[in-house]
Every structure is written in C-alpha cells, then in structure tokens.
Amino acid sequence: MSVLSGKKILLGITAGIAAYKTASLVRFFIKLGAEVKVIMTPASKDFITPLTLSTLSKNPVHSTFYSKEDENELWNNHVDLGLWADYMLIAPATANTLSKMANGVCNNLLLATYLSAKCPVYFAPAMDLDMYKHPSTKESLEKLQSFNNVMIPATSGELASGLVGEGRMAEPKDIVSFIENDILLKLPLKGKKVLITAGPTYEAIDPVRFIGNHSSGKMGFALAKVAANLGAEVFLISGPSHQQIKHSFVKRVDVVSAAEMYTASHQYFNDCDIAILSAAVADYRPKNIVSQKIKKKDATLNIELEPTKDILASLGEIKKHQFLVGFALETNNEIENAKSKIKRKNLDAIVLNSLQDKGAGFATNTNKITIIDKNLNEKPFELKSKTDVAVDIINEIIIKLNA
C-alpha cells in the first residue's frame, strides 16, 4: 500500500508546456488511492483543459476566486483548500510562479492557496535551461527550500524550445515516487521494528476442543496498521482471529497456543525496538492434551490446568534497548494492579482497560484506556474507536522515545 493511499493532494498547475503531463500525474495519484483536487493559474488552461483534470480527479477544478460568468457560484475559499490538503504539489512550477511564491505575491487563487497551506509543499520546476540557470531563479529555488518547501529537481533533456539541457519537469511517475520516498523517510517510525501480539490463544483440551477467550484481535491489528503507516516494520504475532491486514510493512505470523506465541515473540524480540503485547494470552492450559476426543461418561469432568509462560514478563527479563508495552484488563483496583504489573514485568508503559468502563475491552469496536508510564504517570483517554486508540498509543510511544 502506498503512503499516499487515503491522502488528500492539492495539485497546483502553472502555465508551462509540461502542464499537459499533469493528466497522468493525477491518474497516478488516484491509482494509489489518493484524493486529488486541482487548482490552475488562468494561463495554464492554454496547455491543458480544466475538463480533462476535473474528469480525472473527479473533483471541480478552480482557477479563480469566483466565476464571473456564473454569479451564483460560490467563492472558492483558498483557506479551506489549503487546510483540506495533506500535501500540496505545484507542477509544473514556472519561473514566474516560483518567484511569486518566494516573495509572497498573491495575485491568483493558486498563490493564495499556497500561502494558506499548512501541509508540506512540493514543487517541480519546469522551464527553459537558461531560465533555470538564471541567478534570480536560483534565488527563488533556494528561498523556497529555506521555507521548508521541497523541490523535485528538474531533469535534463530536450526542452520545448528545442534546446537540450536542464529544466524539464521530472516525469509524473518520478514525481510520485519522489513524494512517496520523501514522506517515508520523514515518517516518525521509519527504520524501527515493532513486535505486536494480538488476539486470543487457544489451548487444546483434545483434538476438537480448546480453552479460549473472546478477544477479537481488533486492538492489536489496529496498532499494527498505525505503526506500519508511520513507517515501522511490524511483526504481528496473532492468535486465531478473523481480522485481516494487508500492508507491505506488516509481516503476520499466525499462532494458536500461548506456547507458540511465546516462541514466535522471542524469535522477533531481540531485533525489535518496540514491543506491544496486546494479546489476551491464556494464563492456564490443560496439563495433558488428550489425544482422542473425550467421550461423555461421567456427571463431571475435571481438567487439570497448568500455568502458561508469561510472554510479557519473559521479554521484560531479557529486554535491553526495547521499549516494552503491556496491556492490563482489570475489573477492580485497576490503577494499582496496572502499576504493580509495570514493576513486576519490567515494562516501559502499560495500557489499562477497565471492564468497568462501558465500551472498553474485548469484542467491541471501541476502547477506553489509561496509559501509565514506568514513572507511574497516568494519562487517561476518552472512549474512542480502536483505530483512534491505536493512534493515541503509538503517539505516546513516539513521544516517550523522543523524550
């Protein structure tokens, strides 16, 4: 999945011949799952029609603050457009527009939107070779980069003038890859490896029966997705769960029993930077697994249970640089119990769910948590969807790692 999937991209087009290539640029973004809105400078419409771009982007294309022909048309709010975008890209960016951007000139909708945008801004210059080399253009390019705008450098080749040299707008597919790579490199968990356990474990009684629990795995899968979207390489060790995940940064390892989860967790832990153990691991398992299906015979049946190994505590014992996070599901004396688990299991933080809170815990789509760190500071959160809870947990970990 691309980092651009689900992202809102505002494409600003200015009046260079490379504008004709923006049709394929829009298509590439849409194919990657991004939403695209286009703004054009009035002169750029000589190179490509707004109809082409609105058809491809499935959104209206704007080039003026309002339409003179249609007095009922709403004012095109540049502030809203600027705030809507996750990323703004100006391509092609002519010498004229670059100079205006660098100097705060604001005489069209595109420039007003650029000045209002709070998101990262990329620009792909396109012009003739001598214009590209000119000191005033160089000054604009440097100034814009000093404002933290990101330049997608022009390439060398045949130019519209017939001359050959530097100044061609980067090819649309290269612009898209450039932006994807740039976003990836700046992601807060880039280069980090994260181990996550999720779901229940099943402890066999005989070939057809087991001891299990109602954990759905939703919380752990949401954590895996959020961590991967922030650039982490995730090892998701899951007990039996119907949850699905498709993400190129997530390696899913399916296990059934606590013993299998223990082995898999230890296999990946040493290499990891962060481990979040959200699985609802069985605390006990049948001492002897009966090899044939148990027949109904007596009025009662006793199954002797023995403790499983505590995966979280065992990782706490061997941890070196890893940031280790446990979960605690409690029904009473929640805070005290959670705090004692931090100490007992040598954790960096614990995520507490209380079954006294409505909407928290197993098999729901929501959760209400309190995060307690190793210094026993408590941070309570509102009832939220498990995806939003996952965002809160990962953000807290990032804050602690950077503290």
Ligand code: CTP
């Ligand atoms: N856990 C684990 N391995 C086990 C049992 C639990 O890794 N065999 C982990 C869970 O994934 C969770 C944390 O330990 O992160 C807390 O589990 P919980 O059952 O709430 O706590 P326990 O330590 O089992 O204590 P108690 O049952 O007394 O509450």
